[in-house]
Amino acid sequence: MKLAERMSRIGTESAFEVLARARALEAQGRHIIHLEIGQPDFPTPAHIKEAAKQALDDGYTGYGPTAGLPECRDAIAQYVSATRAIDVTAANVCVVPGGKPIMYFVMTALLEPGDEVIYPNPGFPIYESLVDFLGATRVPMPLVEERGFSFDLDLFERSLSPRTKLVVLNSPANPTGGVIPKADLARIADLVRGRDLIVLSDEIYSRIWYGERPESITQFDGLLPKTVILDGFSKTYSMTGWRLGYGVMPEWLAAAVERLMVNSNSCTASFTQRAGVAALQGPQDCVDAMVAEFRRRRDVMVAGLNTIPGFRCTVPAGAFYAFPNVRGTGMDSRTLADLLLNEAGVSCLSGTAFGEYGDGYLRFSYANSLENIERALDQIRALAGRWTT
């Protein structure tokens, strides 16, 4: 049986493929240090797990409302209003199983063939995959290392057209760790304000930052009614496997996302939403402790990468990824990533896993122990003779 034609246009997230290859090597007895996968290595905080257990005992085991439990949507609306200094209500919130479905639903609801989508490249691979899948037109925006991996704003301005239907922003960013400066966001806001388009602001790393607090484009005049905030619990509360995320958007778009939810998931698991309420309303010191530990690891990771011949790494301002420029090795990123996996036992991702402009870079997740990070750096350094001779 032939698959539908559209399946030839959908991409993938190669972090999962690299993880599978690393696990296959482990099955052969090799020791691999995992710096490829983008999930915090901390357990979900105890009070959140307790809330889920309590919810199961209290009977939150059946279908709930498609767009989310009212108390969960309320808690999200209050949290997002407070953290972004905006005013949104439960009617703007759609609770879905993870942050990723918001990309899928919002793009499915909006995009038609011929519509142009501006998105960061290197960027989360699912943006590009969905643009292709839906038959829309790619307008990849190269990130500029010298600008802390922000856009070239003149190029951004030139890339806007009457066909631009969606602009994707991601700050703090995967894979670069870059944070879009407030002045850049203000200029982007000025450029899109008068246009008939939607901004998808992927803020899944909104709580993981080390310098200036990342801002949301929704705070600029006129932007809230044309922006979808994507956020969730996966990264902030170390809940990747719970599948709990949300979008905050204008009500007309929330109704479309709800319709897609009823056609796919019916609802998000009820007891996980109760845990989500506990996460947002409970103590936040668990998040502070996690971010403090990520900062220590970031500093060791970046300093170490900068001692490896041919590597040059800027200091990431957010998320938990280091994105060194490895052009000095003279090797292409994919070959280098393979070499590090097979010969150094260090699993990382080629920058090309995030789009064509990721060539010349590697992504290392520092969601691993300091001990493993130091060992990985030693093992890479020991291999450097392979590209310096």
Ligand SMILES: Cc1ncc(COP(=O)(O)O)c(C=O)c1O
């Ligand atoms: C930029 C970005 N957005 C969204 C997601 C998806 O998050 P979730 O696991 O909640 O679907 C990820 C996960 O890696 C991400 O890096």
